[in-house]
Amino acid sequence: MDDSNGPRVTIVTLSRRAGVSPSTVSRALRGDPRISKSVRRSIAALAAEEGYLPNAVARGLASGRSGLIGLALGPTENPLYTQLLQLAVQEAATRGLRFLVMHAGEGAVDEDTAGAILGYQLDGCLITSADLSSRAAEICARHRVPVVMVSRVARLHASAVTCDNRAGAREMASLLLEAGHRRFAVVHVGGRSSPGLEREHGFLERLAEAGLTPVAREEAVSSYEAGYAAGQRLVDVRPDAVFAVSDIIALGVMDALRAGGLRVPEDVSVTGFDDIAEAARPAYALTTAAQPLSAMVTRALDLLEARIANPFAPDETITLGARVVRRGSARLG
Amino acid sequence: MDDSNGPRVTIVTLSRRAGVSPSTVSRALRGDPRISKSVRRSIAALAAEEGYLPNAVARGLASGRSGLIGLALGPTENPLYTQLLQLAVQEAATRGLRFLVMHAGEGAVDEDTAGAILGYQLDGCLITSADLSSRAAEICARHRVPVVMVSRVARLHASAVTCDNRAGAREMASLLLEAGHRRFAVVHVGGRSSPGLEREHGFLERLAEAGLTPVAREEAVSSYEAGYAAGQRLVDVRPDAVFAVSDIIALGVMDALRAGGLRVPEDVSVTGFDDIAEAARPAYALTTAAQPLSAMVTRALDLLEARIANPFAPDETITLGARVVRRGSARLG
């Protein structure tokens, strides 16, 4: 290891020590088969001995690939995005890709920030925020940066991986219907989010097929607090089942319903969508449709890598199945 | 804007169009006072017109400053770190710094990953994970990368900003004592986390001054589930007040206590530390000692920038006050 304060050890340093040219060192370190095995080995040894650390910035300049992926993360109050972050970071690391965070939180990504970050010659972008304006994608497209959206419908010039929101919601509705529920309430998020819309439509569609319309339809943003407020408005409505388009909303609804004196699930079944970690807590035991988050992240990175390898690969959108997980918050068929 | 597919517009492009040298363009864009105002303005206009985007990678190579900060984030199940992330991203953006995520989640940062990321010539690192081994800091130190820890005690060659954990915990104890509580339980995290340790010590210390020792002392990792398990063990102990060293634990404790038939706060007061967003939910209304997270992030970045500007600035640790916020989960003096 280099504990000294000498000049940084670079490829040139190594090349001199090894008596070969810098290009040979470069190729040897990258495992280029054109370099003989013996030279490759001795250079690897030398690099380790000297504590050589490749300069990713220089590499980026020379190769045109930075190894950097821009990341736009949704509202951090929603644990969903946090889980996504963790999964994505792990998965990306194994592929030698790193995340440069462009945005974390509510609202759209700041134009200037996004622009500045594109200056890092991003190899691609991962956009997870549901209610993100399309501006970010547009900026990326203008700079020819591949984009993949996760848990969100594709926009112009972008790939996407989502789960089958509609089918998941439909299944939830079916299960609820089978169990005999008739007075349905749904808590939706308006037009802010494409998955939210799909989930609401799927649910209502299935209800309609059974000849039913909901007794209440509350709008909320995707947060606990908004869910709580919606839940309060539902207390007097006395639905026998409520479907919230996201878990974080469902948790708020549930707490409000309970605060209003209703028992869950005896008086009212409550269900959500996402299967965030909080949903599994004993105090909630929320029945919900699970997004296969881990698989989604994997596929998203696959898509990104494919586009990096071949910039002319067509946009693609992958839909993975959602699976309802039964817990205590609802009586199901 | 450059919607065409022509070659990228670089400083050289601009310099030709403007009839000046590349160095003049560079200086003009950076606002160098040595360039006349008129030239500066015309170049700025030209840059905007051509949709010029500075290449941050090239700049990094030439200047030795990448504008990149490595970020190590604690367990994402703990909303604390998520809030931290959001605040840090915002605050950093205004300073022209970007985060490269080194780690997110439990456990120590992976050696190889950290090393690889240092190859991006980070200007500094922000380390927030409480239970991180000191390895990350060590690696940074070896590569002469300034480190600042937040919500965590300093290590070798690192600055830090924390809140006064001990004082916060002491105040909580005082308030609880004043309200007449005598049967105390504390849920701690063992030696895994320095803030956790300080909080526990502060609390116990104040208790000792009142001639008391806790009736129970449960160990947990910093998670809801571990808190829940600890809470279950406490049901039969029937403490009249419990102090958990972090909110996420306190929430688990509270749910378990309630599941065990105890009323909060009538039968038992429960308190925590951090003031995460969940603590304010009506279902919890957790009384807790708040970390001034926003201020901490600001100071952390100040520290980092100071070290970037002057690599020989000494390490420094800043301690901000903690403030107990009273909510419904505890009867307080």
Add this chain to the structure above:
DNA sequence: AAAATTTGTGCGAACGTTTGCGCAAAACCG
């Protein structure tokens, strides 16, 4: 044994900036 191919390595030019230094012209001084 000469010719053709393969194998292994070096040369040098990028990549897009920044920055120390040099040098002219313009502004000031007495």
Add this chain to the structure above:
DNA sequence: CGGTTTTGCGCAAACGTTCGCACAAATTTT
């Protein structure tokens, strides 16, 4: 009006890699 300072800009060398091309030596082919 000659001499000194200031102002404004250009030259060219970095920064640490990658990669196309050339080229010698070793190997195979005819």
